[in-house]
Amino acid sequence: MADASYPADLLYHPEHDWARVAPDPADPAHPEATLGITWYAQDQLGEIVFCEPPAIGTLLAQGEPYAEVESVKAVSDVIAPLSGEIVAVNDTLTEEPEKLNDDPYGEGWLVRIRLTDPGEREELLDAAAYLASLG
Amino acid sequence: MRRIALYDRHVTAGARMVEFAGWEMPVQYGGVREEHMAVREQCGIFDVSHMGQIETVGPGAQALLQRLLSNDVEAMPGGGAQYALLCRDDGGVLDDLFTYRLASDRFLTVTNAANHVRDLQWWRTHAGGFDADVRDRIDDYAMLAVQGPEARELVQQLADFPLAPRHTAASNRLAGAGVLVCGTGYTGEDGVELLLAPGDAPRVWDELVRRGATPAGLAARDTLRLEACFHLYGNDLSLERNPIEAGLGWCCKEDTGFIGAPAVRAVRAAGPPERLVAFAIDGPGIARQGNPVVGGGVVTSGTLSPCLGVGVGLAYVPAVRAAVGAPLEIDVRGKIRRATVRDKPLYRKAA
Numbered sequence: 330m331a332d333a334s335y336p337a338d339l340l341y342h343p344e345h346d347w348a349r350v351a352p353d354p355a356d357p358a359h360p361e362a363t364l365g366i367t368w369y370a371q372d373q374l375g376e377i378v379f380c381e382p383p384a385i386g387t388l389l390a391q392g393e394p395y396a397e398v399e400s401v402k403a404v405s406d407v408i409a410p411l412s413g414e415i416v417a418v419n420d421t422l423t424e425e426p427e428k429l430n431d432d433p434y435g436e437g438w439l440v441r442i443r444l445t446d447p448g449e450r451e452e453l454l455d456a457a458a459y460l461a462s463l464g
Numbered sequence: 465m466r467r468i469a470l471y472d473r474h475v476t477a478g479a480r481m482v483e484f485a486g487w488e489m490p491v492q493y494g495g496v497r498e499e500h501m502a503v504r505e506q507c508g509i510f511d512v513s514h515m516g517q518i519e520t521v522g523p524g525a526q527a528l529l530q531r532l533l534s535n536d537v538e539a540m541p542g543g544g545a546q547y548a549l550l551c552r553d554d555g556g557v558l559d560d561l562f563t564y565r566l567a568s569d570r571f572l573t574v575t576n577a578a579n580h581v582r583d584l585q586w587w588r589t590h591a592g593g594f595d596a597d598v599r600d601r602i603d604d605y606a607m608l609a610v611q612g613p614e615a616r617e618l619v620q621q622l623a624d625f626p627l628a629p630r631h632t633a634a635s636n637r638l639a640g641a642g643v644l645v646c647g648t649g650y651t652g653e654d655g656v657e658l659l660l661a662p663g664d665a666p667r668v669w670d671e672l673v674r675r676g677a678t679p680a681g682l683a684a685r686d687t688l689r690l691e692a693c694f695h696l697y698g699n700d701l702s703l704e705r706n707p708i709e710a711g712l713g714w715c716c717k718e719d720t721g722f723i724g725a726p727a728v729r730a731v732r733a734a735g736p737p738e739r740l741v742a743f744a745i746d747g748p749g750i751a752r753q754g755n756p757v758v759g760g761g762v763v764t765s766g767t768l769s770p771c772l773g774v775g776v777g778l779a780y781v782p783a784v785r786a787a788v789g790a791p792l793e794i795d796v797r798g799k800i801r802r803a804t805v806r807d808k809p810l811y812r813k814a815a
Contacts, residue, residue: 375480375683376495378768379750379775397797399750401496401768402683404797423748 333368336434340450341459342410344392345370347434350411350450353443360447362411365438366398369463371430374400380426382418382439389413389442391449396439398429411449413442468513469606469662470669477679484682485577487514492681500687500770502678503651504813507612509669509677510685513662516580517601518587521570524595529571532590533563534707534724536717540565545631545648547715549707550583551724555731556703557710559583560695562648564633572601572633572644572659576697590723606665610677611655611688618675619645619656622668627656639671650685652692652809687767690776691811693742699753700740700764700778709736709780711808739786740764741805743794745775749801751794757781758793758800771811775801 339347350362371377379399389395394406418440422428429437454462466487468474474481479490490511493499502508520529529537535548544565550558559579564572575583580602587598610619619638620627623645628634633646641664646657660668673679686696695701695710707716708731718725718732738761745751751766757779766777781792790805 375492376497378497379748381748399768401687401770402491404750404752 333372334434335368335456335460337456339434339456340410340453341367341456342392342408342453343459343462344408345373346408346410348410348450348453350444356443358447359443359445361416361441361443362413363438363441364410365433366407366429367459368433370405371433371437374398374405375402376400377426377429380422380429380439382420382422383415385415385418387415388445389415389440391446391452398426407439410453411442411444412446413444415440416443417441468511469665470511470513473666473669474511474679479679479681482682485514487577489514490679490681492683493679496681496683496687497770499678499680499684503612503653503680503684503688504771505613507610507614507618507655507677508651508680508684509672510609510611510680510682511606511665511669512609512657512685513606513665514577515607516575516577516583517605517659518573518575518584519571519599519601520573520587520596521599522594522596523569525569525571528591528594528596529563529573530720531594531722532587533561534716534722534728536720537563537571538720542568543628543632543634545633545646549701549712549715550586551707551722551728552703553724553727555706555724555727557697557701557705557707558586558703560697560701560712562646564644564646566633566635566644574607578698604661605659606662608658608660608665608669608672609649609651609655609685610658610672611649611651611653613654615653615655615677618672618677619658621675622671630654639668641668643668650692650694651688652694652811653688687770690765690767690778691769691771691809693778693808693810695740695778696765705780706731706736708732709738709740711740735783737783738780739783740778740780741786742808742810743777743779743792743803744769744772744806744810745794746802746804749796749799750775751777751779751796751801751803755797756795758795759785761785763794769810775803776806776810781805
């Protein structure tokens with residue numbers, strides 16, 4: 330399991346989710362964002378043994394659950410940090426859910442979405458504020 | 465919250481502590497699967513000091529326990545260990561417990577932590593008319609479970625006597641401490657459970673860990689017991705379930721006249737409407753406690769089996785669909801997962 334980290338280039342939702350927003354020159358009003366769970370989330374869950382990402386085309390609403398991750402012991406909802414439509418999913422998690430533990434900000438990404446309300450970014454936390462929220 | 469004698473040891477070993485029945489207990493150390501496999505392949509050590517103990521002593525002790533416990537207490541020899549249920553009049557299960565016969569007139573019963581107070585009250589309520597003392601011993605004992613193919617060999621290194629064989633118990637000295645060594649466990653592996661004074665527990669723990677026992681937490685204890693198809697009270701057993709439907713008719717001896725025997729006899733004769741079965745999910749997914757079975761029934765325990773690599777569990781299903789090989793459909797939070805009724809235990813060591 331990787332050491333605790335909260336990369337500065339990400340935006341954070343207090344329910345322990347991150348978003349990496351990438352500008353899209355072709356559609357500047359609706360950038361894409363990659364979503365995942367934070368180091369803290371995977372550490373609290375322990376070894377993740379099952380994750381089935383939702384289908385491409387699914388609509389996400391900020392603050393609402395859009396996926397589930399399961400440890401040996403329990404199921405947890407994954408909360409959408411931003412609203413949008415899923416354009417890609419990390420299918421490798423079905424076979425290798427441990428990537429969520431090993432590399433939560435890299436190979437453990439969950440979905441990529443096209444944002445429907447980019448203004449929602451204002452409501453998310455930066456790394457320092459998220460880290461402070463963990464107490 | 466009550467702190468077990470080994471609290472500091474667990475924190476030092478990196479345990480994540482959780483509240484369980486009023487105690488702060490280690491749920492896991494390094495990782496559940498690693499701890500699980502250590503027990504299956506070598507040796508794990510569990511602190512289960514939250515479990516309670518009731519001592520029943522006196523000329524009428526055997527008669528009192530014969531009335532309380534579902535198994536034939538009279539048939540238990542000195543130094544014996546016996547699994548039984550504690551039932552209400554209607555056959556509903558109050559607890560499942562192991563009793564050790566320490567002497568002809570002295571017994572020690574191990575209770576589930578969450579049930580201890582209620583059990584003790586039940587014991588005392590029914591002790592009137594029996595020449596027996598009922599003693600709460602929960603504060604007098606710490607309890608360590610040392611489990612796995614190498615467990616006996618490892619514990620034996622600390623002992624100057626041959627360890628109690630399976631399903632027996634003997635008081636002896638271990639690393640200088642007085643210990644009741646019991647040939648019992650909750651993992652499906654060989655091993656022993658050690659009942660000892662809380663003050664001696666850290667020393668015995670240290671000696672066993674130093675010799676290679678892997679600290680294992682409640683999470684691994686749960687996956688191990690589920691692969692072995694041992695019941696967990698509160699999940700698979702409750703006041704609403706009869707021993708027969710739980711598949712525990714084998715430890716109910718109605719002829720002894722225990723409390724609940726007529727109800728158990730009636731269900732045995734008529735056949736229960738539902739039965740507790742073991743299942744494995746056919747594809748991906750993990751069923752959990754409370755997931756409904758399509759067409760009737762409910763999952764009472766579910767997890768990912770570290771040894772089998774699939775979702776497994778126990779579920780009450782209509783008796784007509786309880787045969788090994790029967791297909792089931794389980795509603796896992798809105799997704800229908802196909803599963804198959806499996807033989808118990810779910811995991812058996814290759815011979």
